[in-house]
Amino acid sequence: MRVLLFIVVMALSVGSCWTMxxxxxxxxxxxxxxxAGVxxxxxxxGLASRWNRA
Structure with missing residues (x-):
């Protein structure tokens, strides 16, 4: 589960920077x-903080 959350968080981070x-x-x-980028x-x-608590 942590690996999946890590992949999603990294994809969202890169995507949001590109979008901005x-x-x-x-x-x-x-x-x-x-x-949309913000x-x-x-x-x-938010997902990263969830990942730290998982």
Missing amino acids: GQAFAYPEYGAYIFT LGATLAF
Whole structure:
């Protein structure tokens, strides 16, 4: 279970960083893209804290 959570957290972390970077490439949708990246990062940190308690 810990390995699966680690893979999910790492994928979400990388994906959210990439998404936040894409927000600057597409300024017309930047706020929506950046918000999605922040939500992904928040979810990743939430899962990481869950992983530490598991």
